[in-house]
Structure formats: C-alpha cells, structure tokens
Amino acid sequence: MIVTGSDLMSVVPALALIIGAFAVVAIGTLVRPEKRQSISEFICYAVLLAALVASFMPIARPHADQSVATEGFHHAVRLDELALFMTLAIIAATGLTVVLSADAMKGLEAAHGEYYGLLLLAASGMMLLVEAQELVTFFISLEILSLALYALTGLLRRDARSNEAAIKYFVMGAFASGFVLYGMALLYGATGSLLIPEIGSRIASGSARPEALVTSGVVLLSIGLAFKVGVVPFHQWVPDVYEGAPTSVTGFMSVAVKAAGFGALLRILLTLAHPVADTWGPILWGLALATMVGANLLAVAQQNVKRMLAYSSVAHTGYVLAGLAALRQSGETSAQSTETGAAAIYYLFVYTFMTLGAFAFLIYAGRGEKDAEDIGDFAGLAKRKPWAALAMTVFMVSLGGIPPTAGFFGKFLLFKAMVQAGEWPLVIVGVLSSAVSLYYYLRVVVYMFMKAEPQGAESPRFGFNAGLVVVACAAFTLALGLLPASYLTLSYQSIQMLVR
Amino acid sequence: MAAPLLTLITFLPALAGLLLSPLKAEKGGIVRFAALFVTLAVLGLAGAVWFLFDPKGDPIQFREDHLWIRSLYLTPTKGITYSVGVDGISLAMMVLTAFLMPLAIRASWHQPKGFLITLLFLETGMMGAFVALDLFLFYVFWEAMLIPMYLLIGIWGGPRRIYASVKFILYTIVGSVLMLAAILYAATQAGTFDVVTLQGQLPRLLAGSPDTQYWLFLAFAVSFAIKVPLFPFHTWLPDAHVEAPTAGSVILAGVLLKMGTYGFLRFAIPFFPDAAQHFTPLIVALSTIGIIYGSLMAMAQSDIKKLVAYSSVAHLGFCMLGIFSGTLQGAQGGVLQMVNHGLSTGALFLLVGVIYEKTHRRGVDDFGGMAKVMPVYATLFMIVTLSSIGLPGLNGFVGEFLVLFGSFPNHPTATAFASLGVVLGAVYMLKLYRDVFFGPVTRPEREKIGDVEKGDLAYLLPIVALIILLGVLPNLVLSRTERSVSAVVKNLQPDRVSH
Numbered sequence: 001m002i003v004t005g006s007d008l009m010s011v012v013p014a015l016a017l018i019i020g021a022f023a024v025v026a027i028g029t030l031v032r033p034e035k036r037q038s039i040s041e042f043i044c045y046a047v048l049l050a051a052l053v054a055s056f057m058p059i060a061r062p063h064a065d066q067s068v069a070t071e072g073f074h075h076a077v078r079l080d081e082l083a084l085f086m087t088l089a090i091i092a093a094t095g096l097t098v099v100l101s102a103d104a105m106k107g108l109e110a111a112h113g114e115y116y117g118l119l120l121l122a123a124s125g126m127m128l129l130v131e132a133q134e135l136v137t138f139f140i141s142l143e144i145l146s147l148a149l150y151a152l153t154g155l156l157r158r159d160a161r162s163n164e165a166a167i168k169y170f171v172m173g174a175f176a177s178g179f180v181l182y183g184m185a186l187l188y189g190a191t192g193s194l195l196i197p198e199i200g201s202r203i204a205s206g207s208a209r210p211e212a213l214v215t216s217g218v219v220l221l222s223i224g225l226a227f228k229v230g231v232v233p234f235h236q237w238v239p240d241v242y243e244g245a246p247t248s249v250t251g252f253m254s255v256a257v258k259a260a261g262f263g264a265l266l267r268i269l270l271t272l273a274h275p276v277a278d279t280w281g282p283i284l285w286g287l288a289l290a291t292m293v294g295a296n297l298l299a300v301a302q303q304n305v306k307r308m309l310a311y312s313s314v315a316h317t318g319y320v321l322a323g324l325a326a327l328r329q330s331g332e333t334s335a336q337s338t339e340t341g342a343a344a345i346y347y348l349f350v351y352t353f354m355t356l357g358a359f360a361f362l363i364y365a366g367r368g369e370k371d372a373e374d375i376g377d378f379a380g381l382a383k384r385k386p387w388a389a390l391a392m393t394v395f396m397v398s399l400g401g402i403p404p405t406a407g408f409f410g411k412f413l414l415f416k417a418m419v420q421a422g423e424w425p426l427v428i429v430g431v432l433s434s435a436v437s438l439y440y441y442l443r444v445v446v447y448m449f450m451k452a453e454p455q456g457a458e459s460p461r462f463g464f465n466a467g468l469v470v471v472a473c474a475a476f477t478l479a480l481g482l483l484p485a486s487y488l489t490l491s492y493q494s495i496q497m498l499v500r
Numbered sequence: 501m502a503a504p505l506l507t508l509i510t511f512l513p514a515l516a517g518l519l520l521s522p523l524k525a526e527k528g529g530i531v532r533f534a535a536l537f538v539t540l541a542v543l544g545l546a547g548a549v550w551f552l553f554d555p556k557g558d559p560i561q562f563r564e565d566h567l568w569i570r571s572l573y574l575t576p577t578k579g580i581t582y583s584v585g586v587d588g589i590s591l592a593m594m595v596l597t598a599f600l601m602p603l604a605i606r607a608s609w610h611q612p613k614g615f616l617i618t619l620l621f622l623e624t625g626m627m628g629a630f631v632a633l634d635l636f637l638f639y640v641f642w643e644a645m646l647i648p649m650y651l652l653i654g655i656w657g658g659p660r661r662i663y664a665s666v667k668f669i670l671y672t673i674v675g676s677v678l679m680l681a682a683i684l685y686a687a688t689q690a691g692t693f694d695v696v697t698l699q700g701q702l703p704r705l706l707a708g709s710p711d712t713q714y715w716l717f718l719a720f721a722v723s724f725a726i727k728v729p730l731f732p733f734h735t736w737l738p739d740a741h742v743e744a745p746t747a748g749s750v751i752l753a754g755v756l757l758k759m760g761t762y763g764f765l766r767f768a769i770p771f772f773p774d775a776a777q778h779f780t781p782l783i784v785a786l787s788t789i790g791i792i793y794g795s796l797m798a799m800a801q802s803d804i805k806k807l808v809a810y811s812s813v814a815h816l817g818f819c820m821l822g823i824f825s826g827t828l829q830g831a832q833g834g835v836l837q838m839v840n841h842g843l844s845t846g847a848l849f850l851l852v853g854v855i856y857e858k859t860h861r862r863g864v865d866d867f868g869g870m871a872k873v874m875p876v877y878a879t880l881f882m883i884v885t886l887s888s889i890g891l892p893g894l895n896g897f898v899g900e901f902l903v904l905f906g907s908f909p910n911h912p913t914a915t916a917f918a919s920l921g922v923v924l925g926a927v928y929m930l931k932l933y934r935d936v937f938f939g940p941v942t943r944p945e946r947e948k949i950g951d952v953e954k955g956d957l958a959y960l961l962p963i964v965a966l967i968i969l970l971g972v973l974p975n976l977v978l979s980r981t982e983r984s985v986s987a988v989v990k991n992l993q994p995d996r997v998s999h
Binding site for chain 2: 408
C-alpha cells in the first residue's frame with residue numbers, strides 16, 4: 001500500500017504526537033538524567049503546539065456550507081469537524097497535564113522519558129480514535145491509548161496501589177477489548193464491510209443478514225465500550241484505578257479518554273446507528289439511568305477525594321450518555337440531533353477544564369510526597385490559600401452544575417436536548433441526581449472553608465505549575481460559563497457537518 | 501432612559517467585591533467603609549428608580565435588552581438575552597433589598613473582610629433575580645445567589661453551621677433543578693426565554709393540555725414553596741436562621757424568602773393560570789396550616805432566633821394566602837406584607853443580634869427585666885414587636901388587614917383560621933417581650949450590659965422609622981404595586997378570559 005500526501009494530511013495531529021513520543025524516549029536515553037525532564041517537556045510542548053495549529057487552523061475559518069474534512073488510508077480515517085473539535089479538547093487536556101507533571105512527578109523516582117512518551121502516545125491514540133471510521137482502525141486506536149494508559153497507571157513501581165491499579169485496569173481492559181472485537185466481527189459478518197458509513201447504509205437498506213447478528217454485534221460493541229469508559233454497572237474498576245494511578249495520570253485519563261471515547265461514540269451513533277436505534281436506544285437509555293443514579297449515590301459515601309472524583313467522573317459519563325440516549329428520538333430530525341450532539345461535545349469540552357482543574361488542585365495541595373486525597377487534607381486550606389480554595393470552589397460548583405459556571409451551561413444544554421426529545425425520566429433523574437451530587441462536591445468546600453486545619457499539620461507543597469493549571473482551568477470554567485456563545489457555535493458546526 | 505440604572509444597581513456590589521478582594525485582611529477598615537458606601541450608593545440609585553417609576557406608565561419600566569448568548573443554532577433562535585426591567589412588584593422588592601443591605605453591612609461591622617465581600621456578591625445575586633426579565637438570566641441569578649448565602653452561614657455561623665448551611669442549599673437546589681426542567685420545557689415550547697412574552701404565550705399554548713400545565717406549575721411551585729417556605733417545606737428555615745450570623749438572618753428573612761413569593765407572582769401564576777387556579781385550594785390550605793403551625797411552634801421556642809424563624813413561617817403564610825386570595829385587596833396585602841415582613845423580621849434579627857453580640861446568649865430565659873437595664877433598646881423592641889403583631893398605625897396592620905379582608909370572600913374558612921393566627925402572633929410575641937423585658941432582672945450579670953450604642957442605633961433607627969412611615973402611609977408601596985398586582989390577580993379569577 002502506498003501512503004500518499006493526503007493520507008498523511010488526514011492524521012497530522014496524531015502523527016505529530018507519535019513523532020514526539022518517540023523523540024522523547026530516544027532523546028531521553030542520550031542526555032543526562034537531570035536534563036531529561038526539561039527536554040522532555042520542551043518536546044511535548046513543541047509537538048502539542050504543532051498539533052494545535054494543525055487542528056485549529058481548519059475550523060477557525062468560517063465554513064458554514066463547506067466541510068473541511070479530509071479522508072485518508074482508503075476512508076479508514078476522516079479528519080472532519082467533529083474530530084478536530086475533540087482533538088482540541090484532547091490537546092488541551094494533554095497540554096495541561098504536561099504542565100502539571102513537573103509538579104506531580106517531582107520527587108518521584110518514576111523515570112521521566114517514558115512518562116512523557118506514554119502520555120503523548122495515549123493522546124495520539126485518542127486522536128486517531130475520534131477520526132476512525134473503519135472498525136479495525138477504531139480498534140487499533142483504542143488499543144494504543146489503552147496500552148499506554150495501563151503503563152502510565154502502573155508508573156509508581158514501588159507503590160502497591162499503583163501496581164494493583166495497573167493490573168486491574170489491564171485485565172478489565174483486555175476483557176473489554178474482547179467484547180469490542182467480538183462485536184465488530186459479528187457486524188462484519190452480517191454486513192460484509194468494515195467501514196462504519198457503509199455498515200450503516202447496508203443495515204438501513206436491509207441487506208444486512210441475519211438481523212440477529214447485527215443486534216448482538218451492536219450489543220457486544222456497546223458493552224465493550226461501556227467497560228472502557230466506565231459506565232454503571234461496568235464501572236467497578238474505575239475508582240481503584242483512578243485512586244492508584246499517579247494523580248496527573250488520573251486527571252488525564254478522566255478527561256481525555258472521555259473526550260475521545262464519546263467523540264468516537266458520537267460518530268458511530270450519528271453515522272451507523274440510526275437504522276438500529278431500536279437496538280442501542282434502550283441499552284444506552286438504561287445505562288445512562290443506572291450510571292447517573294449509581295455513580296452519584298456511591299460518590300456520596302467517599303471519604304477520599306480522589307475516589308470521589310472517580311465516581312464523579314462516572315456520573316458525568318452518565319449525563320453525557322443520557323444526552324446521547326436522546327438521539328434515539330431526536331435522530332428523526334437533523335436539527336435536533338445537531339443540538340443533542342453539540343450539547344454533548346460542548347459538555348465534554350467544559351468537563352475537561354473543571355475536572356482537570358480539580359485534579360490539579362489535589363497535586364497543588366499535596367503534602368510531602370503525597371497528593372491531597374483524604375477529605376481531611378483539605379481542612380483549613382482557605383486560610384492558607386484563599387484564591388486557590390476559591391478556584392477549587394469554582395470547580396466543585398461547576399461540577400455540581402450551579403451557574404454562572406461552564407458546568408451549569410453544559411448541563412443546561414444536555415437537559416434541554418433531552419427535554420426536546422421528550423425523555424422525561426432521564427431529565428428528572430438527571431436533575432435530581434445532579435442535586436445529590438452537590439452534597440459531595442460541597443463537602444470539599446466545607447472542609448476548605450469551614451473546618452480548621454489540624455494542629456501541627458505540615459505545610460502543603462503549593463507547587464507553581466499545579467497552581468498555574470488550577471488558575472487556567474478556573475478561568476476557562478468561568479469564561480465558558482459566562483460567555484459560551486463562540487464555543488457553542490463551534491460545537492454546533494462540528495456536529496452539523498456530520499449530520500447532513 | 502439613558503443610564504442603565506438597573507444594571508448599575510445589580511452589578512455595582514459585585515464589582516466592588518471584586519475590587520476589594522485583593523486587599524489584605526488588615527485593611528478591614530477600608531473594606532467596611534467601601535462596602536457601606538457601595539450599598540448606600542445602590543440604595544440611592546434604587547431610590548431614584550423608585551421616584552422616577554411612573555405608576556401609570558408602562559407596566560415594565562427601565563427596561564434594558566442586550567443579546568447575551570447568541571447562537572444561530574440554539575433554539576430558541578432568538579438566543580438568550582440579558583434583559584432587565586422593573587414592574588411595581590419587583591420595584592418594591594428591589595428597594596427593600598437595597599434598604600436592608602447597608603443595615604446588614606453596618607450590623608456586621610466587627611466581621612472580617614471576607615464576610616462583607618460575600619454580602620456584596622449576595623446583593624448582586626438578589627438584585628439580579630428581582631430585575632431579570634429573561635428566564636435563563638433569572639435562573640442564573642436565582643442559583644448563583646445561593647453560594648454566597650451558603651458561605652455566610654457555613655463559615656461565619658453558629659456551632660451547627662455546617663449542618664444548617666448544607667441543609668439550606670440542598671433543599672433549595674432540589675426545588676431549583678425541577679424548576680430548571682420545567683423552564684427548559686416551557687422555553688422550548690414557546691420558543692423564547694423572554695418573561696413578558698412567555699406570560700402572554702404560555703397560557704394560550706398550554707390551554708389545551710391541563711396535565712402538562714399542572715406538572716409545570718408544580719415544578720415551579722415546589723421550588724418557590726421551598727424558598728417561601730410554605731408548610732411542609734419549611735424545615736430548613738429554623739436551622740438556617742438560628743445558625744446564620746445576624747446579617748445572614750436579616751437578608752435571609754428580609755429578602756431571600758421573598759424570592760419564593762415573588763416567584764409565584766412573576767412566574768408560576770402568570771405562566772400557568774389554569775393550574776394556579778386548580779391548586780389554589782391546596783396552597784390556601786397549606787398557607788393557613790403554616791400560619792397556625794408556625795405560630796404554635798413559635799410559642800414553644802426558648803431560643804429567640806428560632807422563635808422569630810417560626811414566626812416567619814406564619815407571616816409568609818399570610819403573604820401566600822393573600823397572593824392566592826384571588827382578589828386585588830388580598831394580593832396587594834400579600835405584597836405589602838412581603839415588604840413588612842422584610843422590615844419587621846429584619847429589625848427583630850438586628851435587635852436580637854445586638855444582645856447576642858453583648859452576651860453570646862439568645863435564649864429567652866437568659867434574659868429578664870431588660871427594660872430596666874436597656875430602656876432605649878426596650879422601646880425599639882416594643883415598636884418592632886407591635887409592628888410584627890399588626891398594631892394599627894404600624895406597617896404590619898395594613899398588610900394583615902388587607903390579606904384577611906381580601907381572602908374572606910373566596911376562602912372564608914381559611915380566613916377564619918388565619919385570623920386565629922393573628923391572635924396567636926400577639927400571644928407569642930408579647931410573651932417573648934414579657935419574659936425578656938419585664939419583671940426583675942433575673943441574672944445579675946446582665947445588670948451592666950449597657951444600652952444600645954450609637955453604632956447600633958445607626959442601623960436600628962432607619963428601619964424603625966420606615967416601619968412607622970409605612971404604617972401611616974402604606975400607599976407609598978401600594979400605589980406603585982397596584983397595576984402589576986392586579987394583572988397577576990386577573991389570572992386567578994374564575995372568569996379569566998383566555999387571550
């Protein structure tokens with residue numbers, strides 16, 4: 001197979017990151033250890049900037065009628081507006097994680113070269129995932145990002161929790177991959193094609209036989225992906241893995257994987273799944289309901305904030321899933337599916353900032369070699385650093401969905417989409433469980449502002465880089481809440497091209 | 501009107517709060533004076549709006565419209581606007597808020613910088629909710645204002661402050677999110693977030709589907725009923741009041757509870773008139789139960805703040821009874837009573853704050869014979885007590901009388917029970933007064949407690965003066981609210997013409 005220029009053009013952002021990943025590892029072995037960190041960081045920033053330019057240029061221009069999509073590798077990947085939008089979110093998450101890592105990795109014996117290399121590799125897998133429109137490419141991208149994340153989770157070699165988390169994640173992930181692969185095989189058997197649009201049109205035209213294969217293929221694929229993104233009742237690994245992984249990796253996982261996974265899911269739902277809405281609709285609906293209720297109730301009981309944020313991440317998966325479940329009705333008209341899809345990706349975008357900011361705060365307020373994890377670690381922080389505590393309050397309030405933050409506006413759009421689709425059970429359960437969530441988010445605020453620091457407590461680290469990420473994320477969270485119009489328009493346009 | 505007065509009134513406090521927050525904690529003096537100055541400036545502006553408001557002019561005046569979140573793809577396509585304006589009802593609430601704020605600041609003179617800044621942000625939230633004419637904008641202010649109040653109670657409150665603050669915010673949020681769902685439905689159906697347009701269109705749109713109207717009304721009503729608080733949604737109130745610092749209690753009772761009644765007047769009744777009529781018997785019954793229950797509970801309290809908190813449940817019951825009476829007199833009385841309760845209960849909390857600061861006690865039996873020790877204080881307390889129980893010549897009388905007078909024709913039984921509440925109100929307030937002020941001094945250490953200081957008079961005298969003024973000239977308020985209130989009342993009359 002000959003690789004042409006247009007093939008390469010269609011994977012530019014991911015390619016930049018892959019080159020960066022290898023460069024980091026290779027150069028890391030050549031330079032002295034004390035220089036490794038700064039050089040690795042520099043390479044990361046350079047390739048991320050290149051990817052940012054490559055993905056922002058095409059969608060920055062107004063393009064109301066013309067799609068900027070480029071396809072490559074015999075339609076296996078498609079770099080269109082949706083992929084570009086999600087790529088932006090992934091770049092933002094990766095970039096902020098790199099900034100954070102200087103503080104997060106300080107004093108840890110984990111070698112730097114492979115850390116940054118794996119981070120970039122995982123991000124490149126995510127970018128390919130949101131571009132993939134062929135099942136094998138889809139699966140390979142999924143595995144690239146998963147394998148990199150397994151290794152990142154187990155990075156703290158001497159920490160039992162980190163090891164346990166990595167093994168757990170790996171076993172669960174491999175198991176889920178099996179489901180995904182099986183589902184794909186069945187779909188291929190039924191339709192004779194690996195291209196997602198092709199599969200969609202064959203199912204729609206009724207030439208896919210036997211129908212039972214299609215149904216079971218869709219079901220298996222859904223279950224496999226539900227495992228991967230951590231949806232109730234397939235979420236049991238999430239809290240353990242999130243707790244055991246280094247905090248910067250946890251933050252990265254919880255936002256970037258979500259952006260990539262849902263970007264890919266959205267592409268599948270909007271192109272392939274409409275003809276089989278009767279199959280996946282009820283599955284998604286049930287999973288969304290179970291996730292919103294289950295994750296929020298479980299989060300209430302957590303005393304460990306990192307674990308609480310893990311459940312919160314599952315809960316937010318539930319809200320987005322509920323929005324996507326509304327597609328089964330709103331798939332009828334393109335205007336409504338545009339609104340629903342746009343609400344979902346807008347939410348994923350703002351979720352990136354509020355969650356990453358919260359994880360950055362855990363590193364910022366860490367003491368000694370430990371990050372702030374136990375709820376007691378937060379006692380009296382407002383006395384020491386009122387502004388940072390205020391920023392953390394912004395994240396918590398935004399995750400809880402209170403205006404004037406971005407989290408509120410995102411939820412507003414999602415629930416609006418559900419109301420328009422007439423999904424009342426999802427709406428009622430969604431808003432009520434979001435009210436429940438406020439209880440555990442505010443507990444962090446209670447400890448920071450309303451409890452005194454225990455006598456003789458060690459002073460937190462208050463690392464500069466982590467503080468920078470906290471401030472940047474808080475600024476974005478407020479800005480996207482108060483002036484959401486331009487990003488909203490961008491998300492609409494990203495979906496619109498896919499819908500028609 | 502060239503100057504954006506309402507925008508200034510709304511955002512000046514938050515702007516001041518932002519500018520003051522980088523100052524060092526030692527600069528508390530500057531923050532205090534700046535906060536007082538800003539709230540007084542806002543009062544001045546609100547006063548200007550009050551006098552410039554033309555009772556015979558447009559129903560909504562001082563309107564400002566700006567596009568806020570514009571997106572061609574967002575339904576409703578018009579987008580979300582920053583629209584503010586006042587009618588008679590919101591005007592009264594706005595001025596009440598502007599009046600109580602400087603007093604609250606002055607009563608918090610000893611509090612740290614953060615407290616005053618939080619109060620300033622709270623004022624922006626409250627003003628915004630009263631003047632918002634876009635449903636989305638209203639919801640943003642309505643929820644955003646919870647955070648400062650939550651912090652006020654939770655950081656600077658009493659011993660059980662954390663429990664009280666979390667209970668406060670969770671109760672309110674559960675109601676609010678249901679309202680959000682209803683807002684989304686209503687706005688997407690009508691294709692706009694504009695409150696005035698919605699008031700015109702929603703009754704027509706939903707005329708054919710009473711069930712939908714009932715559900716939407718209930719979603720709005722529960723949210724507002726929790727805020728009022730209407731029996732049986734009141735259980736957060738005594739906790740919040742008891743634990744809140746003085747200024748928090750004043751604003752909570754004086755303004756935040758009025759958000760609930762205001763919500764019924766501005767949104768729930770005009771949006772869903774058929775449902776409002778359908779549920780009127782239930783709401784009237786709950787209001788009446790609230791009046792009796794609140795009074796009986798108040799009688800049984802030994803904590804002065806808790807007593808005042810339960811009396812609020814009873815007083816707000818009167819407001820709700822008036823609003824749902826279906827007559828102009830009743831509803832006017834309800835609105836006037838909203839203002840009155842803000843003044844009398846605000847004054848009561850300020851007064852309790854004075855002795856609490858001196859003694860750190862607020863149990864009824866911690867005091868006794870205080871009239872001998874604190875004659876000026878006793879006089880002021882007497883005036884406020886009489887206003888609270890509705891003595892003619894003071895503000896409470898006119899409101900209560902109008903409510904009872906207006907609700908009798910449509911709800912005679914409820915009115916009869918509510919009148920009983922008037923008697924009970926006199927019982928618990930006078931009993932409180934007797935136990936605290938009359939008789940011999942029960943505790944020797946209270947002998948040298950000293951009377952109110954000049955600094956305290958600075959915030960006590962204005963509110964007492966207004967109590968007397970409104971008792972003599974209730975028309976100051978009533979003339980401005982009459983048109984707006986009668987427009988709301990039309991929705992509750994049986995012969996309501998569908999537009």
